[in-house]
Amino acid sequence: MSVENHAADDAATAFASHDHSTCRAQALQAADDLAAAQGVRLTPVRRRTLEILLETHRALGAYEVLERLGAEGFGSQPPVAYRALDFLVQHGLAHRVQRLNAFAACLSPGHDHAPAFLICRACNKVAEADAPEIRSALRAAAVGVGFSVERMTVEALGLCDACAAAERPE
Amino acid sequence: MSVENHAADDAATAFASHDHSTCRAQALQAADDLAAAQGVRLTPVRRRTLEILLETHRALGAYEVLERLGAEGFGSQPPVAYRALDFLVQHGLAHRVQRLNAFAACLSPGHDHAPAFLICRACNKVAEADAPEIRSALRAAAVGVGFSVERMTVEALGLCDACAAAERPE
DNA sequence: CAGACATGAGTTATCTCATAACATTACGGT
DNA sequence: ACCGTAATGTTATGAGATAACTCATGTCTG
Numbered sequence: 441m442s443v444e445n446h447a448a449d450d451a452a453t454a455f456a457s458h459d460h461s462t463c464r465a466q467a468l469q470a471a472d473d474l475a476a477a478q479g480v481r482l483t484p485v486r487r488r489t490l491e492i493l494l495e496t497h498r499a500l501g502a503y504e505v506l507e508r509l510g511a512e513g514f515g516s517q518p519p520v521a522y523r524a525l526d527f528l529v530q531h532g533l534a535h536r537v538q539r540l541n542a543f544a545a546c547l548s549p550g551h552d553h554a555p556a557f558l559i560c561r562a563c564n565k566v567a568e569a570d571a572p573e574i575r576s577a578l579r580a581a582a583v584g585v586g587f588s589v590e591r592m593t594v595e596a597l598g599l600c601d602a603c604a605a606a607e608r609p610e
Numbered sequence: 611m612s613v614e615n616h617a618a619d620d621a622a623t624a625f626a627s628h629d630h631s632t633c634r635a636q637a638l639q640a641a642d643d644l645a646a647a648q649g650v651r652l653t654p655v656r657r658r659t660l661e662i663l664l665e666t667h668r669a670l671g672a673y674e675v676l677e678r679l680g681a682e683g684f685g686s687q688p689p690v691a692y693r694a695l696d697f698l699v700q701h702g703l704a705h706r707v708q709r710l711n712a713f714a715a716c717l718s719p720g721h722d723h724a725p726a727f728l729i730c731r732a733c734n735k736v737a738e739a740d741a742p743e744i745r746s747a748l749r750a751a752a753v754g755v756g757f758s759v760e761r762m763t764v765e766a767l768g769l770c771d772a773c774a775a776a777e778r779p780e
Numbered sequence: 781c782a783g784a785c786a787t788g789a790g791t792t793a794t795c796t797c798a799t800a801a802c803a804t805t806a807c808g809g810t
Numbered sequence: 811a812c813c814g815t816a817a818t819g820t821t822a823t824g825a826g827a828t829a830a831c832t833c834a835t836g837t838c839t840g
Binding site: 455538571573578586589591595598604 | 625708709726728730731737739741743744747748749751752754755756757758759760761762763764765766767768769770771774
């Protein structure tokens with residue numbers, strides 16, 4: 441399977457080798473656009489927090505982010521990180537990964553999506569899989585029992601191709 | 611919509627009014643059976659922990675459980691609760707609800723299922739919805755990007771019928 | 781039944797994750 | 811320049827989770 445997507449328009453960019461600088465730049469650009477469009481402020485801490493998340497496809501704990509921020513002259517107390525992360529999540533620029541109590545940059549911001557996450561337990565990378573059928577199936581099941589869904593969490597823990605290959609000869 | 615299920619064989623028992631003592635007794639019986647069948651020990655702490663979870667359809671935090679256990683003469687330190695809860699989860703007698711960092715008794719143990727959870731944000735009750743389509747949809751999406759799923763988490767936050775009704779006139 | 785081993789329960793201490801509450805600073809409109 | 815609001819910063823504390831060790835209990839063996 442060849443790798444030729446030029447950006448984060450594919451669900452599983454995270455696990456494939458790809459031009460990550462483009463990946464990052466595009467997400468950051470989208471964030472700037474979105475901030476301008478919505479009249480919200482992508483302040484230095486917030487922007488830097490997003491950049492930090494964008495450095496890898498792994499999900500980072502709030503304290504990992506905080507450590508980085510503190511080292512760069514921003515505040516070094518938990519609320520600094522949590523507030524920036526909350527802002528990003530609120531505006532669809534990052535997602536919270538429940539399973540890991542951690543945060544990952546969103547690779548296709550502006551879509552107002554609530555994707556499924558694929559979490560590799562070996563390399564810790566996290567990919568977003570946009571799977572509308574999953575969401576509609578859940579919603580349907582809920583309606584059947586008189587439950588109205590407001591937010592949903594769909595996460596899968598497993599192995600990505602690369603890590604599965606690495607583990608097999610063991 | 612009438613309520614006539616005699617036990618936990620329906621996905622959304624939790625939100626409906628039902629004969630809870632039967633509900634509880636059945637789950638407990640299933641646990642005893644399962645322990646006997648698998649040759650594992652449903653010790654006093656473990657059994658009591660399950661009973662505590664079975665008292666309501668809400669998910670309880672480990673420390674809520676611990677408080678109860680401690681008050682009843684069991685150990686009062688976190689590992690006591692976590693070990694019992696881990697045991698129950700391991701053997702399919704309880705589930706962990708990621709979104710709440712909490713635990714709920716399984717209402718149909720022995721099925722080795724990994725259900726979707728419907729969490730009412732008002733009354734905090736948690737229902738299990740067995741929705742195989744969701745799981746297969748997620749698995750399918752994962753296969754498409756070369757990811758092999760080992761465990762999955764599907765949780766929906768929203769309002770159950772009763773709470774939605776109660777909130778409307780507001 | 782004694783001894784050996786495995787499993788479970790209890791304790792202390794510590795770690796990670798998260799938020800409440802309040803003081804201070806920067807920003808945008810008039 | 812002034813004022814109100816939003817954002818940042820700080821201290822302190824709450825909530826969730828686990829490591830590491832000790833002691834008790836249970837069971838299998840001879």
